[in-house]
Amino acid sequence: MNFISALETKINLQELENCIGQAVVEDKFIQEICTPLIGGGKRLRPLLFLTCSCANKNFSPTKEIPLAAALELIHTASLVHDDILDNAKKRRGVETINSMHGSQIAVLVGDYLFAKAFQLVAENDYGSEVSAVLSKLVKNLCLGEIIQDRSFFVVPTLEEYYTRINLKTAFFLSTCCRLGGIIAKLERTEIENLADYGGNLGLAFQIIDDLLDFFGEEKLTGKAVGGDLKSGVITLPIIRALEVSPRADALTKIIAQEKISCADVALAIEIIRETDAVEYCRTCAENHIAAAKNNLPAAIDATINLTLKQVADFVISRNR
Numbered sequence: 001m002n003f004i005s006a007l008e009t010k011i012n013l014q015e016l017e018n019c020i021g022q023a024v025v026e027d028k029f030i031q032e033i034c035t036p037l038i039g040g041g042k043r044l045r046p047l048l049f050l051t052c053s054c055a056n057k058n059f060s061p062t063k064e065i066p067l068a069a070a071l072e073l074i075h076t077a078s079l080v081h082d083d084i085l086d087n088a089k090k091r092r093g094v095e096t097i098n099s100m101h102g103s104q105i106a107v108l109v110g111d112y113l114f115a116k117a118f119q120l121v122a123e124n125d126y127g128s129e130v131s132a133v134l135s136k137l138v139k140n141l142c143l144g145e146i147i148q149d150r151s152f153f154v155v156p157t158l159e160e161y162y163t164r165i166n167l168k169t170a171f172f173l174s175t176c177c178r179l180g181g182i183i184a185k186l187e188r189t190e191i192e193n194l195a196d197y198g199g200n201l202g203l204a205f206q207i208i209d210d211l212l213d214f215f216g217e218e219k220l221t222g223k224a225v226g227g228d229l230k231s232g233v234i235t236l237p238i239i240r241a242l243e244v245s246p247r248a249d250a251l252t253k254i255i256a257q258e259k260i261s262c263a264d265v266a267l268a269i270e271i272i273r274e275t276d277a278v279e280y281c282r283t284c285a286e287n288h289i290a291a292a293k294n295n296l297p298a299a300i301d302a303t304i305n306l307t308l309k310q311v312a313d314f315v316i317s318r319n320r
């Protein structure tokens, strides 16, 4: 991630790592089970927040590390809960907490990380607007997940798919950028533009994630291939393949079973591959990346503008 170097001239990123790590040291059991999971993230959300807060070149995010760490902790908490809902076995290359210790412990560990995030926010006095934005973020994350879980094994319309990925992913990246702009005291229109950039970035991020779920390498993504389909989450590659494949009936049959084997996943991948679904999804993601770059406010610091464009290029080209 070469975009990190621009940020490193302004901020010591080791402090971010220390702050995230410190959030789990109070209890030995929590520390033991959370450290491998916490260590494996890409840090996209806190880095986006910190980068956007540098968009005002007169502002240096020295007191913002705890808020950046809080964003990573909210994200990690949501993944711990997501893995329970998906009955996932692997996350960030390590065994999930639900798989190791059961769902009951995993619910509580997710809650713990979530509470730690809000403790960091409360203790650092970022003001009521930041708290309101964070509350809306968590509400939307939950809503996205509820919508998704209420329609397991149901093929969504394109509009329903977009509503879901907007709530569960795009809104998060948009929030990170918005918070950066708020903290740096940018003009309102610039904050909105940054938030729009984050929203489009997030849509592209989730579409690529949904492709990687079928076509990624397990050792790079850190999670099992076909996890979405097995847990009943029907994503864009399937939606498109169902629309254009001559073998759409076979794909529909797989989804209707609701108990999807590895052989079913392999067949679904074969059917998707025969169509233009991969290309279609990539084009959709690329369009959102182009829109994100267009959303960038012209008046912000030139280095940061370039960095945010590099983040966009990373999101479209990522394989993990």
Ligand code: FPP
Pocket: 074, 077, 078, 079, 081, 082, 086, 110, 111, 114, 138, 141, 142, 145, 168, 169, 209, 213, 223, 227, 228
């Ligand atoms: C991963 O997406 C999961 C999310 C983006 C959000 C999950 C949100 C919740 C469980 C509700 C919020 C909970 C708290 C504590 C804030 P994915 O399932 O598409 O990706 P994956 O393939 O990595 O699992």
Ligand code: MG
Pocket: 082, 083, 086
């Ligand atoms: Mg999931």
